[in-house]
Every structure is written in C-alpha cells, then in structure tokens.
Amino acid sequence: MAAVAAAAGTFARRMARSGVLFPRSSPQVWPQAARQPPGLLPAQRRAFSNNKILVELDTSSGVATMKFKSPPVNSLSLDFLTEFCISLEKLENDRACRGLIITSAIPRVFSSGLDITEMCGKSTEHYAEFWRAVQEMWIRLYGSNLVTVAAINGSSPAGGCLIALSCDYRIMVENPKYVIGLNEAQLGIVAPFWFKDTFVNAVGHRAAERSLQLGLLHSVPEAHRMGLVDEVVPEEKLQEKAVAVMAQWLALPDHARQLTKSMMRKTFRTLSSSHPKTPSRSHFQRTWRC
Numbered sequence: 001m002a003a004v005a006a007a008a009g010t011f012a013r014r015m016a017r018s019g020v021l022f023p024r025s026s027p028q029v030w031p032q033a034a035r036q037p038p039g040l041l042p043a044q045r046r047a048f049s050n051n052k053i054l055v056e057l058d059t060s061s062g063v064a065t066m067k068f069k070s071p072p073v074n075s076l077s078l079d080f081l082t083e084f085c086i087s088l089e090k091l092e093n094d095r096a097c098r099g100l101i102i103t104s105a106i107p108r109v110f111s112s113g114l115d116i117t118e119m120c121g122k123s124t125e126h127y128a129e130f131w132r133a134v135q136e137m138w139i140r141l142y143g144s145n146l147v148t149v150a151a152i153n154g155s156s157p158a159g160g161c162l163i164a165l166s167c168d169y170r171i172m173v174e175n176p177k178y179v180i181g182l183n184e185a186q187l188g189i190v191a192p193f194w195f196k197d198t199f200v201n202a203v204g205h206r207a208a209e210r211s212l213q214l215g216l217l218h219s220v221p222e223a224h225r226m227g228l229v230d231e232v233v234p235e236e237k238l239q240e241k242a243v244a245v246m247a248q249w250l251a252l253p254d255h256a257r258q259l260t261k262s263m264m265r266k267t268f269r270t271l272s273s274s275h276p277k278t279p280s281r282s283h284f285q286r287t288w289r290c
C-alpha cells in the first residue's frame with residue numbers, strides 16, 4: 001500500500017514537472033474553434049513533441065493528431081505512458097482543441113502493448129509506479145472530453161488494443177498482416193478486469209468471452225465483423241477517413257456530446273478506478289518468470 005502511495009506521488013510529480021494543470025473541471029462549450037477573437041489571425045498549427053510522441057494541433061479545425069514514435073514497436077513503457085498522459089492533459093487544457101486522432105509513426109505497428117521489460121526484475125516501487133501509469137493512461141483517455149479517434153495503422157495487441165478501445169471510434173487499415181485483440185491469455189496472463197470491461201463495452205459479452213479466453217488476435221476483417229473496429233480502409237485513405245469521422249463528431253455541440261459520453265462511461269469508470277490494485281512484485285515475477 002505504501003509503495004502504491006509512493007508511486008502515485010512519483011507519477012503526480014512527473015506530471016507536475018511537465019507544467020500541466022489538471023483536472024479541467026467544467027465542460028467546454030461548442031464550438032471552441034469559432035471562439036477566436038475576431039480580427040486576430042491565430043497560428044493555424046501548433047506542435048509539441050517528446051522522444052516518444054509527436055502532437056500537432058490544427059487550431060482552425062480544433063483537431064490534434066498524436067503520433068506514437070517510439071521504436072521499435074511503440075511499447076508502453078513508463079516513460080511512454082507518462083508522456084502520453086502529459087500530452088493528453090496539454091490538449092485537454094488547450095481551448096483550441098476539441099478532437100484527437102491517435103495513430104502511429106512506426107510502420108506496421110500501432111502499439112505492441114505494455115512494455116514487457118517494465119514488468120521484469122524491477123523493484124516493488126517501480127511496479128507500483130508503472131501500474132499506476134497504466135491505469136492513469138486508461139482513466140484519462142477513456143474519460144477524455146475530447147472526441148477521440150484511433151487511426152490504427154498496424155498491429156495492436158493487448159495494451160495497444162486497450163488504447164484503441166478507449167477511443168470513441170476506431171478505424172483500421174486493411175492489411176492481412178495486421179492483428180488486434182487482447183491476447184493476454186495466450187501469454188499465460190489475465191487481462192485486468194478494466195481491460196475486459198472496455199472490451200465487452202465494444203464487442204458485447206459473448207464475443208468478448210470467446211476472444212478473451214482464447215487470447216485471440218483478430219485479423220482486420222474479423223475485428224470489423226465483431227465490432228472491435230468500426231471501419232476498415234486502405235492505408236492511403238486512413239488520414240482522410242479519420243478527419244471525416246472527426247468532422248462528423250465535431251458537428252455536434254460539445255457539451256451535449258461530452259455529457260452523453262460521460263453518462264455512458266462514468267459509472268463504469270468510477271467503479272473501475274475505485275479498485276486500483278497493483279499486482280504484487282511476486283505476481284509480476286511469477287507471471288513473467290523473471
């Protein structure tokens with residue numbers, strides 16, 4: 001418990017050092033991009049970057065694109081998760097931003113999921129901090145006020161699939177080599193219940209039960225059929241489609257859409273985040289035999 005509290009403190013300090021203010025309390029009012037002072041021509045694009053993630057915000061449309069750029073496979077390390085939360089907070093606090101497209105700058109991989117090297121041979125404090133960061137990523141993304149679209153341009157197993165599932169809409173590139181799913185059972189581990197719940201919310205109970213027990217990684221057409229992804233497009237159409245979907249979602253007043261999203265996700269999110277159990281050090285070590 002003390003380790004968890006210490007980890008929470010460390011994670012909060014990392015976030016605080018980033019200069020991010022949180023949380024934002026009141027819902028945004030639509031349409032933000034139209035609320036620029038008249039006569040002032042704002043810069044149309046803003047960008048910020050760290051060594052894991054690149055973010056570009058088009059202030060005229062209110063849409064930001066976040067690109068994962070952590071070779072070789074965008075694994076979700078503690079640093080990556082921290083940068084992810086910082087970037088998301090910055091966008092949430094930017095009044096010019098209403099929507100976020102998440103994609104990968106690494107060929108053939110959206111994200112390979114949790115970084116396995118973070119879960120081996122580390123201290124109790126490290127496991128607690130890492131686990132805290134995994135939960136924080138999910139709580140922030142799943143509960144984000146922004147419209148979130150996952151533009152999945154590569155394979156997306158386990159934690160990578162969770163990121164996509166936490167968005168409002170998923171578009172995946174059609175490619176016979178790409179797979180997506182929660183494959184934890186195949187690795188001999190159990191997907192945490194909040195991974196499972198997020199999955200069930202997207203595909204329904206029966207499909208989730210089969211997929212999770214077998215630890216399936218689904219082909220793109222299969223993922224589409226079962227509702228794990230909402231749309232499938234050729235690679236060259238991905239960006240255009242993501243922008244079009246975003247425009248459709250942003251055509252609605254923010255406050256109505258946000259309150260509806262919150263209503264759909266809040267109970268479940270509160271329930272899940274009230275059980276922030278960190279697996280013990282021996283659990284990590286038994287799981288990964290390290």
Ligand SMILES: CCCCCCC/C=C/C(=O)SCCNC(=O)CCNC(=O)[C@H](O)C(C)(C)COP(=O)(O)OP(=O)(O)OC[C@H]1O[C@@H](n2cnc3c(N)ncnc32)[C@H](O)[C@@H]1OP(=O)(O)O
Nearest residue numbers: 072073075112113114115116155157158159279283284287
């Ligand atoms: C104690 C309780 C713990 C509970 C945890 C429960 C929840 C767990 C969630 C997870 O996300 S666990 C991680 C699950 N991830 C996977 O199973 C994905 C494994 N990776 C792949 O399938 C493939 O790498 C890929 C993503 C399809 C990409 O294939 P590609 O052929 O392009 O690359 P590779 O040659 O396979 O890999 C390159 C390089 O990257 C390393 N790597 C791959 N995945 C990870 C990862 N998740 N974490 C850390 N490192 C990873 C891989 O080992 C290769 O390294 P090198 O051999 O080049 O050093």
